[in-house]
Amino acid sequence: MTQQKVLEIKNLNVGYETYRGVTDVIHHLDMEVIKKEKIGVIGESGCGKTTTMKTINRILPNNAVIKGGQVKFNGKNVLDMKKKELMKLRRKNVSMIPQDPTASLNPLFKVKTQMKDILKYSKEYDEEIDYKAKSIELFESVALSDPERVYDSYPFQLSGGMRQRVCIAMSLATPKDLLIADEPTSNLDVTIQNQVLNLIGNLLEERDLSAILVSQALGTVKKFVDKIYVIYAGTVIEIAKTDKLFSDPIHPYTIGLLEATPKLTGGGFSAGIAGQTPDYIDPPSGCRFRPRCPQYSDKCKNERPKLIEVEKDHYVACWGN
Amino acid sequence: MKKYIGKRLFWALVALIGLSIFIFYFGRIIPGDPIRMMVSPQTPEHVVEELRQSLALDRPIYTQYFIWMRNVFQGELGFSVYSRRSVTVDVQQYLPRSLELITYAALIQITGSFLLGIFAGSNIDKWQDHLTRLFSYIGVSVPAFVFAIIFLLVFSHNLGWFPSGGALSEGVSEPSRITGFIALDALLQGQFFTIGDFIHHATLPAIALAIPGMAQVARMIRSGMITINQKEYISMARGYGLPERIVRFKYLLRPSIIPGVTVLGMQIAMMLGNAFLVEMVFGWPGFSRFAINAMMRSDLNTIVATVLIIGIMFAIINIVVDTLVAYIDPRIRYSGS
Amino acid sequence: MMLEKKYMAILIFFVLLISTVALSGCVDPDDDDDDVTLLRMGFAWPTDIDPATGSDKSSTVAFTNFYDPLVFPTRDGVKPWIAEDWDVSADAMTWTFYLRDDVTFHSGNEMTAEDVMFSMERLVTMGEGFAHLFAPYIDLDESEVVDDHTVSFTLNEPRGVFLPSLVRLYIVDKEDIMDNAEEGGDFVYQPWGNDLGRNYLIENTAGTGPYEVYEAVVEDHFYGRRFEDYWGQMADNAADEFRMLALGEAARERTLFGDQQLEVTSEWLEHHTVEDIAGSHNGKLGAYPEGGALYGMMHTQKAPLDCIYVRMALAHVFDYESQIDDIFPESVLPEGIIPAGLGGASSFDMPRQDFEKAQGYLEQSQYYPDIVENPEDYEIEASWTGAVPATEHVALMLAGDAEEIGLNVRSNRYDWGALIDAMYDVDTSPHIGIVWVSADYPEAGSLINSRYHSRNSASWQQNEWLDNEEIDNLIDEALTEPDTEARFALYEEVQEKIFDLYPSIVMHTQYSQHAFQQYVTWPHAENPEEYAPPAGGFSHDARLIEVLPHDER
């Protein structure tokens, strides 16, 4: 199979400077997205999902430390990119739907100003084009009612759902290769969550994009994605086709996840698995899940489990198998 | 917004009236006979008593206050035992000079602090940033009067770049009085040399006045830029592929300067206070120098007038700053009223 | 890039603005006219240029140059001035003055006897300034204008010192003042029904003096230019303009002096500063007597100073010599309780530092045992005013010296106003007030009266509170005596009485020191024994000060 890999993350390690030292959050993480593939990334809060996503277009906060690894986009390492290439990547290749639309829209500028700039500097459109018309068109495509008013409003004058739609419209302002939706509904009211999810689902279908859908809950992404990455404490512990994962999970953590009743609001499914995500300053040696694992051996303590293809397209990182 | 400003003005007025009562009363209960200080040592008691009567200083304090208050609303601030004439005349004479100096200092402060703050904030942890921080630490730790003395010595006495005091060179006469502001009057009459000379004289005291606040505001802007730079919307703006300069000078700058602008009012107010010392050091013929000399002579009417005038200026500055912040930050503008 | 450019542009503009302004200063806009010679003198403000209200140093300097007094002080008395000659009646109660007929006011009005009369009436009616020299005994109703150039003043009582006092009667322009007097306002004087030009004379002059004010900014400067029609003699190189500047910051004076924008430094600078200014800018140094002395005035009604032995002890602990050497090198050791140079001042064997003697006196005091037991109960407050930093040294010196014999003296700084206020009342007056007092007119009587007569106890010029009837009577008798010699004899008698009471530590005879430019010739300061009349303000007489033209410097 020679499918074109849009994104290929290899052995990524990222940490943060904190008061107790530098954390070790993303730990030997691998991930890949093939063209037109839609993958889901699942994990508890604090497992490093957002960090990974922000690494892809290099918008990590200042105190983040990329310790090593590769993030290849269309074959080029994002981590080595020069300013110009990076700009191009952000404008043409990757777009991101943020987790918190309120925090992601500049509160001091009207939607119209922000929208215009995005359109203008995407260089995708002629100087002459009517930014307003294009914006309205985008707003309509994300099912925003009263796009004219939205266009002329400040973000704080809009509801949460509207803001997220505006964010989605912004991320779709230009045709992209890869769409990342980082928990796009976690900050929204329950009633709106489904609407937005369906909107994203429809858009993905319509535009036939490669996409990464990040969520805490398996249920949320189930119907939109082809493949699911389960992340625990900064490492991928299981990869499988969606159906396969649900029918035949292997890693004890995944099993725990599936047993837990996923709540739409996200947040907790530790009900299914005792314990907490580990301390990132001094994480457990070997398998990071070990302290919470119902059945672990000495090997788990000493050696980091690698992803092993247990069957076709189904990878697991666990010494238990 | 209008309603809000109106409310602010009202409460400022209430506070000022309260303050005037306090100062007025306080000045009259403490020992000290302003008339005695005004006259020569052997002036007989009956003359002193007559003077006291002409100035109503022999009446009960509350009567004096009401007389004074009534006069204030007629634009009459009372007799100064220091300048021996109506305080109103002194205010007309000296206040424009101080206002000019403070305006000039405020311009320097605003321009300087914004440039420095942005300069540092855009180059975090580079030499530009360290230099600016060094400057701002010096700025906040060195009192304005020390700056004034050092400037006078270095730039006037040693280097001779600036005159050592006063508002105009000898031989340059004041433009005829239209508004009372030298720079403005000279401009209206086309006396450009006078303007240049005036600015030349005002520069050192203005910088000495501006620096402490400049340092403070620059610090606020710098840290504002650091804080805002960590905001999600800035990451996202970068993520959308906006050029760095647009992100930095548009989306980052505007929210970053809000804390700076907020303290700007406080800093300009500090300047009103520091003007007292700086005008003294530079012999600037302004209101603050007049007032401090009058204060030293227990010139009660001048003290009350000074406090009132500075209070009014303070209130106006605060309201202007609030309006400015509301202009920058629409959230305040829309929630204000 | 656009925005960055804009940002750079603002920066460059800012830098340019500053540097342009800085450079524009290199072109000296001053020296309007190279032919005009300026005499610029620094003063501690405020300066009151109204001769009916002002009386302090800078004000009297203004009077000297903007006005003319009726008679002019000399080293040994008075000389004819506006009055060419005078007669006195046998009872010394009627004084007739024959005036010059060639005197014109700055307004162009001719000066007549009417103006002299008005000047006296105005001064006495307003009651401030030097009015106290005349008000108690002049009879305005009886005084009259005899003809255009003759005026006669009638007194209620004989008054020998009337004549020397007239150095403080400055002649003002009646017509000009009445034209500009304001009706209504805080001050209305009867029978005129107006303010007698009180407001007008704040920024204007109405005199006959050699200079007329053409620019006045109260609190900042008075500029006077030569009065073309001045009647009197001027030195060959007398300045074209006489300017008084409000100064006070030493650093600023230094700069102005260095830039030759100041001809004479202000008073109250410490001596090392004055010497340094003169030394580093090739200036001259000069000092002249003020007709006054620095007194440590001891409150004779306040324990323990109510005991003469304590006073004598204090007078003998003070280190007079090092005070002169270290703090006031321009001044001289006192020869008597009234500074030498004033007519009628007597010499005494003044106390000098002698700890043994002082200890001896102290031991005779009734307080001595208790002072030894509880020195802290006998804290003696030596007060001085912050307006004059050098007095602090004196207070500290006295405190240090007194410690040697176990007296607890504490230096206490007062604000000038607060000190005036404190010294106004017998109860609030400090133990010791360290203040310079100088004579109003060049005769011992002026100081004896203001310093020791109980009539003047409530003032900052007196802290002794002697309240001694014998002395009061003697002073009154002396002041009344029209015959100079007899008067001086009475002065001597009263000075002896006062001296025996040790009411004051007479610290030094005051000389004021100034730095002035090399191109200035100032006879009063360069040769005080010959020129300087010992009366405040007359030493800065621009009639006699020469300023070399620019091309001769």
Added chain:
Amino acid sequence: MANDNNEIEEIDEQVEEQVDEEADEQVEEQVEKLLDEKKESPLKDALKRRWYRFSKNPLSKIGLAIALTSIFLAIFGRYVVPHPAHAGLYRDYGNKFIEPFQTWTFPLGTDSYGRCVLSRTIMGFKYSIRMAAVVLSLVVPSGVVVGLVAGYHKDTWIDTLLMRTSDIFIAVPPLVLALSITAMLEPDPFYAMMAVSLMWWPWYARIAYNNVSSLVNEDFVKSAEIMGDSKLHIMFSEILPNCTGPILTKLTLDVGWVIIIGASLSFVGLGAQAPTPDLGTMVADGSGLLPTWWWVSIFPAMAISFIILGFNLLGDGVQDAFEEVGGGS
């Protein structure tokens, strides 16, 4: 509202949670260090975190060092200086105006009385620090109490009365009012302190007020009210601890401000009187001797700046420690 870097916050929270649930934790022997850390009380951990935020910036530590040095010198100055007698009536005209760095006896030279500038400058710390200490210890409690009471009774007449009264004293910049009041009184450091205090308490009232009025509707206050806790208890035990951060930050930064105002008052002659080695007075007296005898005023001026700089750096550190988002330096 948004948090800025979710991930880190989450991590931090988890660390705290872990600490709380220490007992339930079935962690093995493996990481001794980890265990040690977990034994710490939450308070200690919070302090530790604040210390980390504080000390992240080395300047904060320098500030702390300067502040401690200043306080030390203020208390023990007279025991460490070479010439303690020079603070008093001492005079030695034979040694006047010795230049600095010439002799070990007078490292920073002597003034016009022949007194050691170094000794006087160091002994001058006392007066600046005392000014700040007295003013702030008067102003902080009174201001905070007024603010608490007013904030707790928001929108009642108590609120209006208290806060409008406090407005009176901040209707004019502090230096102006302090000047006006001290100028009317005798020049005395005590009056100067009282005048500055009078101008200063409203700022603390405002801080407390703003914090309190946003807290009164919080659950923990409401629940305390339902539980029937007394007003006093609620104000001081429930609400006050939540305002510590901003108050502490302002307090540290204010040390510098108060010292500047005190020095300014001394500079115009309204502060401590001679021969007291008050730094502001020394600058004022020495300014007449500039530039020839520059050291007489420049060293005290530098000392003032040194103290203020120290407390400013310290204040920034405290701010960093209490603010969730770093910056502020």
